[in-house]
Amino acid sequence: MNVALFVPCYIDQFFPDVAIATLELLEAQGLTVHFPPSQTCCGQPMANTGCSADAAPVAKQYVEMFSDYDAIVCPSGSCTSMIRNHYADYFEPDDEKYLHVRDSTFELCEFLVDQLGLQQIKGRFPHxxxxxxxxxxxxxxxxxxxxxxxxxxxxxxxxxxxxxxxxxxxxxxxxxxxxxxxxxxxxxxxxxxxxxxxxxxxxxxxxxxxxxxxxxxxxxxxxxxxxxxxxxxxxxxxxxxxxxxxxxxxxx
Known part of the structure; x- marks a missing residue:
């Protein structure tokens, strides 16, 4: 599986260990994970404040950047939902790249359970x-x-x-x-x-x-x-x- 990691902008800036932990977790499942270095925001902050014209080019950049991957994994439900449920505002309904990226972007736990079929992770957290x-x-x-x-x-x-x-x-x-x-x-x-x-x-x-x-x-x-x-x-x-x-x- 050709997997890409999408890191939300606030995680990149404030909580980079979450991104690193996500990468380690995916690699522990035997996956080779790609990180497109020019990735930016998904556009959610602009879309949520009504700035649709500003969100559109960000959405189009995301789709173009991730369209060649089988799966895109994101450690954020809100960013994943932006892509899956709200990118339709910025693309034609028959845009093949958009449709592929929409259907191939997954939240981390969703990907592990639904796509990889995992029910158990080896580890210990005594708390x-x-x-x-x-x-x-x-x-x-x-x-x-x-x-x-x-x-x-x-x-x-x-x-x-x-x-x-x-x-x-x-x-x-x-x-x-x-x-x-x-x-x-x-x-x-x-x-x-x-x-x-x-x-x-x-x-x-x-x-x-x-x-x-x-x-x-x-x-x-x-x-x-x-x-x-x-x-x-x-x-x-x-x-x-x-x-x-x-x-x-x-x-x-």
Missing amino acids: KVSIHASCHGLRELRLGPSSERPIPRVNRLRTLLESLDDVEIMPITRTDECCGFGGTFAVTERETSVAMGVDRVQDHIAAGSEVMIAGDMSCLMHMQGLISRRKMPLQVMHIAQVLAGRELAPSS
Whole structure:
């Protein structure tokens, strides 16, 4: 399989270890992974703020750059959803390159479970953890069950996480509640965003979790800021880091 890695811009700039962990995880499955060095943003920030004219050339660059690969893997549900569900605004419906890239771009856990057929990752994470299910992954990619649609769905992240030795997944009260980040929503509606984020973090702390795990570093970035400024007893990690064998940071 000719696989490419797409790294979201905020991961590239702020959380490069998530990208490195994703690469290590894919290579551990015997894949040769390509990283087109001129890749940039998927265009989601511009599209979310209504700047469609600015998002269009970014989308077209993405499609042109990744059209020769069998699969494109991204450690972000929101960026994956942008490509799969919203690029139609920028292409003709019969554009073959666009259709191929749309159908070949996968979120990391989705790729591992649905495309490679993995149900287990060898490793150990001896901690009490809780799962934050990001909105794009649930509502647009359908990577797990959501409360508003009582349809049984496999949670790909949980499938892989619970296969690790010694991990204890703590049950939270509201399994699919939004963290309040929402990209530019966190800027334009700061107070609401903060209140939602603090509420989300407190649910995980009340469950007895040591570390909150998610598939979207954007959500974790938002909550990590709230946690650190309030000195709350919780850490955050991207699922790629956990599956790749990263250890939990020592408590400060």
